[in-house]
Amino acid sequence: MNKFELKTVEDIEDFLTGCAFFGTGGGGEADSGRVALTEALEKGYNLTLMDPKDIEDDDTFCTVFFMGSIAPKSPETLNNMEKEGYKDRKYTHVEMLVNAVDELEKYLGKKVAGLYAAELGGSNSACCMAAAYQKGIPIIDGDCSGRAVPEMIQGLPAIHGKSFLPAIFVDSWGNISITINAFNYSAMERIGEMMSIASYGELAEATCSMKGKDLKESIVPYTLSQCLTVGRMIRIAREKGENPCESGAKAANGYFIGKGKIVKKETEDKEGYYWGTYSVEGMDNLIGNNYKIWFKNENHIMWKNDKPIAVSPDMIILLRYIDGKPLSNTTLSEGEEVGMIIVPAREQFLNDDAIAVFGSRYFGFDFDYRPYEPMI
Structure with missing residues (x-):
């Protein structure tokens, strides 16, 4: 029940x-x-x-x-x-x-x-x-x-x-x-x-x-009840003074990549969608690394130092670093410090039919989808 x-x-x-x-x-x-x-x-x-x-x-x-x-x-x-x-x-x-x-x-x-x-x-x-x-x-x-x-x-x-x-x-x-x-x-x-x-x-x-x-x-x-669980864990971590971004990633069975700063945002409103790219400068343990995130309404591709590391249907999530608030592409602006998270794709989307309409090649990029592999 x-x-x-x-x-x-x-x-x-x-x-x-x-x-x-x-x-x-x-x-x-x-x-x-x-x-x-x-x-x-x-x-x-x-x-x-x-x-x-x-x-x-x-x-x-x-x-x-x-x-x-x-x-x-x-x-x-x-x-x-x-x-x-x-x-x-x-x-x-x-x-x-x-x-x-x-x-x-x-x-x-x-x-x-x-x-x-x-x-x-x-x-x-x-x-x-x-x-x-x-x-x-x-x-x-x-x-x-x-x-x-x-x-x-x-x-x-x-x-x-x-x-x-x-x-x-x-x-x-x-x-x-x-x-x-x-x-x-x-x-x-x-x-x-x-x-x-x-x-x-x-x-x-x-x-x-x-x-x-x-x-x-x-x-x-059970994804809606999962939303309540993840949101609750983010709030509890914030109240305890813990890192809410790390807690959110853990609750979603994902990976906390680290902290970054949005240094550039380029956008375009066309064909009924919101398109754009973020340039993110690594902070703390990510200093010296540069990231790029491409979105079509939602985030779909993430590069690290010009190498693609995450692609839809894997989930690329940006939270406001200080409090773990999820940031939409409508409101996220240059200068924001973010926590970067990757959550692996749902198992229902790890098949050829799903990848054909949701992977990088569908969005016009010349490389294949590969499941995200955490950096050890």
């Missing part, structure tokens, strides 16, 4: 810390997840999770999440929104998600038995949970990616050939659209990208409805 429950504001903070940890720089900002779960707690909902073992084979489940670039809006973008009348938001984050699921149920002609998270992250996990609580249906303890990912094609449903269709899109302004056919996963991803651009990055998508027997093959189980 799953004993996960968020009973206090501190529990929520611990959980969000863990979600952002596995967000690997993306997965949405924790602020929206904090608002969503705090409101759910105040409304008296039981913030619990459904054990994956309790999934019924013939029940129908779906996922719902946010799409779009995580880049901060530029003055030019804000000006365009003003001119085009994108001023007054009709829906909150959770309302967008709930409405998307409601519209999907209308199209399917039946209710879904529960929701599951598409990925781990400060908003995409927490807000999906809040949507389930508001609808009065379970949220499963697990997700499709075991971390945050930039594209739907990198989740287990796509890797296992499950259909995403129909897909319902609801944005914060009140626009609602449905896609009932796409000729492949890349086309589905591209449609979602264009929809997110049209909504100025404020888009919810309800999709990938499937029977429980198929869902069991398409989720990494």
Whole structure:
């Protein structure tokens, strides 16, 4: 029986810390997840999770999440929104998600038995949970990616050939659209990208409805409860005066690389994603070493002295060194001192099909994925 429950504001903070940890720089900002779960707690909902073992084979489940670039809006973008009348938001984050699921149920002609998270992250996990609580249906303890990912094609449903269709899109302004056919996963991803651009990055998508027997093959189980464990260990270490970065890495069965300073950040907002590269200067026992981290919404490749040492689906995680707070690529800035962590990929992604859509060559780099090997 799953004993996960968020009973206090501190529990929520611990959980969000863990979600952002596995967000690997993306997965949405924790602020929206904090608002969503705090409101759910105040409304008296039981913030619990459904054990994956309790999934019924013939029940129908779906996922719902946010799409779009995580880049901060530029003055030019804000000006365009003003001119085009994108001023007054009709829906909150959770309302967008709930409405998307409601519209999907209308199209399917039946209710879904529960929701599951598409990925781990400060908003995409927490807000999906809040949507389930508001609808009065379970949220499963697990997700499709075991971390945050930039594209739907990198989740287990796509890797296992499950259909995403129909897909319902609801944005914060009140626009609602449905896609009932796409000729492949890349086309589905591209449609979602264009929809997110049209909504100025404020888009919810309800999709990938499937029977429980198929869902069991398409989720990494118990990852949401793992987020609570990791976040709690980071907080406890901080309170004890211990190194929270080391504690977070240990709790996630990962490796603490060491301390570094962000000396350069280069970014670009294009095609519905936030792209960029960090240059990191080693500190303390890493003095004399230089690191580079490349991201597409999330962190995907890490070099040490120009040699790649970590590649997705392994997880590259940056925490604020002083307190272990996970840092998103939206907010992380030059001058920040960070703790660098590598967490090995989930076992479900250590196969040729997963590497083909999630490894370095998929992202356009001319070298193969190799599992991270800790430096002895």
